[in-house]
Every structure is written in structure tokens, then in C-alpha cells.
Amino acid sequence: MSLSVSKLNQLAEQAQSGNTDAFGQIFDLLSDNIYKFLAFRVKDPEIAKDLTSQTFLEAWQSLKRYNANRSFKTWIFSIARYKLIDHYRSFKPQVSLDAVTDIPDDTDIGVETANALESYAIIDALNHLPEMYQTVLKLKLIEQLEYSEISDITGKTENNLRVIFKRGLDHLRETLLDEQ
Amino acid sequence: MSNKRFTDVELIKRLERAGQVFRLDESDKGAIKAELMTVIKSTPTRTYHQGRVNIFNHRRLTMPIIPMILALVIALGGSTAALADAAKPGDMLYPIDQLVEQLQEKLTFSEQAKAGLFALFSEERADELGALLALDADQLSEKMRENWEAHKEHAIERLAISIEKAEAIRDYFEAKLSETTDEATLKVYQMVIDRMDEIITRRELKVDDIDKHFPPTPPAQSQEVRNQIRTFMTNNVELFQQVQQEVESQFGVTVPAIAPNPYPIKPEFDEQIPDAWRQLEQEMARQREEIAKQIRAKFENGEVEWKQEEKYPTPQPMTTTVTAPTN
Numbered sequence: 001m002s003l004s005v006s007k008l009n010q011l012a013e014q015a016q017s018g019n020t021d022a023f024g025q026i027f028d029l030l031s032d033n034i035y036k037f038l039a040f041r042v043k044d045p046e047i048a049k050d051l052t053s054q055t056f057l058e059a060w061q062s063l064k065r066y067n068a069n070r071s072f073k074t075w076i077f078s079i080a081r082y083k084l085i086d087h088y089r090s091f092k093p094q095v096s097l098d099a100v101t102d103i104p105d106d107t108d109i110g111v112e113t114a115n116a117l118e119s120y121a122i123i124d125a126l127n128h129l130p131e132m133y134q135t136v137l138k139l140k141l142i143e144q145l146e147y148s149e150i151s152d153i154t155g156k157t158e159n160n161l162r163v164i165f166k167r168g169l170d171h172l173r174e175t176l177l178d179e180q
Numbered sequence: 181m182s183n184k185r186f187t188d189v190e191l192i193k194r195l196e197r198a199g200q201v202f203r204l205d206e207s208d209k210g211a212i213k214a215e216l217m218t219v220i221k222s223t224p225t226r227t228y229h230q231g232r233v234n235i236f237n238h239r240r241l242t243m244p245i246i247p248m249i250l251a252l253v254i255a256l257g258g259s260t261a262a263l264a265d266a267a268k269p270g271d272m273l274y275p276i277d278q279l280v281e282q283l284q285e286k287l288t289f290s291e292q293a294k295a296g297l298f299a300l301f302s303e304e305r306a307d308e309l310g311a312l313l314a315l316d317a318d319q320l321s322e323k324m325r326e327n328w329e330a331h332k333e334h335a336i337e338r339l340a341i342s343i344e345k346a347e348a349i350r351d352y353f354e355a356k357l358s359e360t361t362d363e364a365t366l367k368v369y370q371m372v373i374d375r376m377d378e379i380i381t382r383r384e385l386k387v388d389d390i391d392k393h394f395p396p397t398p399p400a401q402s403q404e405v406r407n408q409i410r411t412f413m414t415n416n417v418e419l420f421q422q423v424q425q426e427v428e429s430q431f432g433v434t435v436p437a438i439a440p441n442p443y444p445i446k447p448e449f450d451e452q453i454p455d456a457w458r459q460l461e462q463e464m465a466r467q468r469e470e471i472a473k474q475i476r477a478k479f480e481n482g483e484v485e486w487k488q489e490e491k492y493p494t495p496q497p498m499t500t501t502v503t504a505p506t507n
Contacts, residue, residue, distance in 0.1 A: 126198075
């Protein structure tokens with residue numbers, strides 16, 4: 001689902017006025033993205049769910065600090081990043097790749113197993129890249145953010161991000177080849 | 181995977197597909213949302229009404245006061261008392277800290293996260309007790325001493341409850357440890373158990389320490405700061421009550437009253453008022469003037485409507501009697 005930036009900002013302004021239904025709609029629109037962003041890092045679905053809840057609660061409590069001139073999506077992603085940092089400080093993340101090999105009941109087991117194993121290999125390779133490459137690749141391809149939004153989160157220029165993205169892909173390719 | 185060199189396009193497609201493995205189940209999403217909406221509906225947020233201003237709404241004038249009070253406490257060296265996340269019993273923001281804790285506990289799902297969160301709260305409980313013990317009961321009036329004793333007993337009780345909870349969490353994970361064979365899971369559970377043991381041991385040592393060393397000698401600065409804050413509150417009863425009403429209406433909590441300073445203010449004390457206090461008064465006057473200017477401008481531009489004057493209950497003065505000591 002492609003999200004209109006102006007629609008999200010509009011809902012955010014309504015939520016700032018105390019409209020809880022507007023905030024509920026924001027949750028409906030962004031929870032999948034936030035969850036995916038967090039789950040990819042912590043790899044544990046339960047911890048990712050906790051952090052997702054905490055992110056949205058923090059966003060609600062901090063709404064008065066949200067500046068309507070800024071994209072709400074990048075603002076809440078910043079909160080998610082801080083929650084992730086706090087989590088790493090207080091808890092050593094456990095490696096749990098159950099989510100990667102979780103296979104739905106109604107699918108072709110062979111195909112899904114192959115896809116799951118491939119995803120496992122790519123995720124593992126991605127997580128071994130230098131931090132900035134990881135961040136940009138994940139935000140662009142996993143979270144489907146635009147370069148302008150990633151620029152807002154990371155503080156880097158869009159041109160710089162495009163270069164990092166390309167170099168990240170090159171690194172990932174070499175890492176995957178080394179592992180084969 | 182086959183031994184081949186992926187093109188950029190192929191790599192991007194595989195990465196996007198890899199991202200699909202992390203998806204939020206609809207039932208989980210619903211559960212998270214339901215819990216979140218329950219919490220936020222019970223947590224009022226400050227509203228901003230743009231365009232219409234009631235110039236008789238005095239609350240607009242008191243809205244900047246809470247941050248200024250916090251600035252005053254920080255300026256007077258009130259340690260971390262002014263910060264909501266580390267408020268101590270008796271501080272104005274302590275009930276807000278408790279409310280935030282309740283909200284955090286309500287929204288935690290996983291067992292490990294609960295254990296980690298509870299460990300953090302246990303650390304804060306010990307800090308609260310330490311702050312209370314820094315006060316010297318002999319220097320307080322009878323009434324204040326009763327309040328202090330009650331707060332101390334309450335803090336000890338909470339410490340004891342935190343030990344019981346840590347033991348319950350440890351017992352729970354020990355039972356789970358015996359039931360599982362997965363190595364990764366075993367490591368997680370053992371980590372939680374070890375952490376709970378550390379917390380329980382430290383808390384028990386703390387309780388022993390309190391029994392042996394009561395009452396402690398208070399740091400002079402801590403008591404002086406508290407006296408200064410109480411003096412400020414006593415001399416600004418109406419202001420404090422406005423702040424109290426603001427906090428209660430925004431957060432739905434009852435702010436505990438702080439007893440006035442039982443010692444009369446000597447004339448030379450005025451010379452000892454910290455610069456931050458004078459700056460606070462100047463800043464309050466400046467902000468009032470700024471708000472009044474904005475209101476006048478909005479009225480002249482036609483953005484403001486005249487509203488019926490609203491009735492506000494007259495604040496009741498504090499009834500505590502202060503008696504000057506006879507030296």
C-alpha cells in the first residue's frame with residue numbers, strides 16, 4: 001500500500017488535537033512498516049511486537065513535539081530507531097530465526113522452504129554488512145521509504161544515499177558469492 | 181542458492197522478498213492496537229486550539245509554568261527529581277512517573293521484555309528509597325515527619341513487593357527452563373534467571389542496609405534545596421494550586437501536597453534567593469506579556485472571538501499555620 005505523506009501528516013495533526021481515532025488510523029497504516037523495521041533487527045517476533053507497541057505509545061505521548069512541516073512517517077521511524085537503541089543497551093538480542101523458517105500451512109512446502117532458506121541467507125549476509133549499508137538497504141528495500149525520507153532519518157543527502165545504496169548492493173553481492 | 185553473480189535487479193527483488201518473512205499477523209496487530217487504544221484513551225494529551233482564544237482562560241497563562249517549575253528545580257540542584265522518569269516519592273511528578281510505569285507494564289507482551297522492564301523498575305525503587313533516606317527526620321516538623329515516615333514505609337513496601345515479583349519471575353523461568361530443550365531458548369531463560377538472582381540479592385542487601393543504618397545523616401545541600409522549594413511553594417500558593425490543577429487535569433492524577441516551610445522567612449533570606457529564582461519570575465512576566473500581546477494582535481486581526489467569561493473555582497488558601505520559633 002502506498003501511503004500519501006499528506007494524508008499521514010493530516011492524521012497526525014488531528015491526533016495532536018486529541019483525536020484518538022486518527023491515531024488509530026495511523027497505527028493501521030504504519031504498524032506493518034514499523035514492525036518489519038524492528039523485527040528485521042531484533043529477529044525475535046515477540047520483542048519486535050513489544051517495541052512496536054512502545055514506539056506507538058511514545059509517538060502518542062510525544063505528539064506535541066511533532067512538527068507538521070516534517071514527514072510524520074520519518075518522525076515515527078526515528079522513534080522506532082531510538083527504541084531499538086534502548087533495547088540493545090538493556091538487553092542482549094538473541095538470535096532467533098524462527099520467523100524466517102515459519103511456513104504457512106496452505107502453501108507449496110518445497111517452494112516456501114527454498115524461499116525461506118534463500119531469505120535466511122540474504123538476511124544473514126545483509127546483517128554482516130557495515131552499519132550504514134545495512135541501514136540504507138533495509139530502509140529502502142524492506143521499509144520501502146523514499147530517499148527523501150531516509151535522508152530525514154539518517155541526516156545524509158539523497159545523492160550520498162544513492163551512492164551508499166549502490167555500494168551496499170555491491171558489498172552484498174560479494175558477501176553472497178563468498179558464502180556460496 | 182545457486183552459485184551465480186546476481187544483477188542489481190535480481191538482488192533487489194530477493195531483498196524485497198526477504199523482507200516479507202517479517203510480517204505482523206492480523207490477530208497480533210489487532211491485539212496490539214486494542215491494547216494501545218485502551219491506554220491512549222486513558223492518557224489525555226495536551227490539545228492545541230488554534231484560531232480561537234478565550235482571553236479569560238487563565239490556564240493559557242499557566243501552561244508555561246510547569247516547564248519553568250522544572251527549570252527551577254533543576255537550577256536549585258534538585259538532582260533528577262524534575263525529570264518524570266526519575267521522580268521520587270513526594271516530588272510533584274512522582275505520580276506521573278508511576279502512571280508511565282503502569283502504562284509500560286500494560287503494553288509489554290513478551291516474557292523476556294517483562295523481565296527486562298521489571299529489572300529497570302527495581303533499580304528505580306532502590307533509588308527512590310535512597311533519596312528518601314537522605315532526608316533527616318529530626319529537622320522536619322511533626323507533620324512533615326509523619327509524611328516522610330509514610331513515604332519511607334511505602335517505599336520499603338514497594339521494595340519488598342519488587343523482590344517478591346522478581347522471585348516470582350525467576351521461579352516462572354526456572355519452571356520453563358526445565359521444560360525446554362532448545363539451546364537458544366535455554367540460554368534466554370538462564371539469562372533471565374541470572375538477572376533476577378542479581379536483582380533479588382541486591383535488593384535484599386539493600387533492605388539489610390536500611391535496617392542497620394537508620395536514620396542516616398542527610399546531605400546538607402539536599403535539605404537546603406528542599407527547603408527552598410517548599411519556601412517557593414509557600415510564597416506562591418495560588419501559583420502552586422494552578423500548577424496542581426493543570427497536572428491533575430492533564431494526567432488525571434492527584435498531586436500530593438507539599439507542606440509549607442515551618443520556619444519563618446528572615447529578611448536577609450531574600451538576598452540569598454538563587455539567581456535562577458529571580459530569572460524565573462522575570463521569565464514568567466515576560467511570557468505573560470508575550471501571550472497578552474499575541475492575544476491582542478489576534479483580536480485586532482479578527483481571529484479571536486469574545487467568549488462568555490467562564491467561572492473558575494476560587495483557589496482555597498492553604499490553612500497550615502506557621503509559628504515563628506522563639507529564640
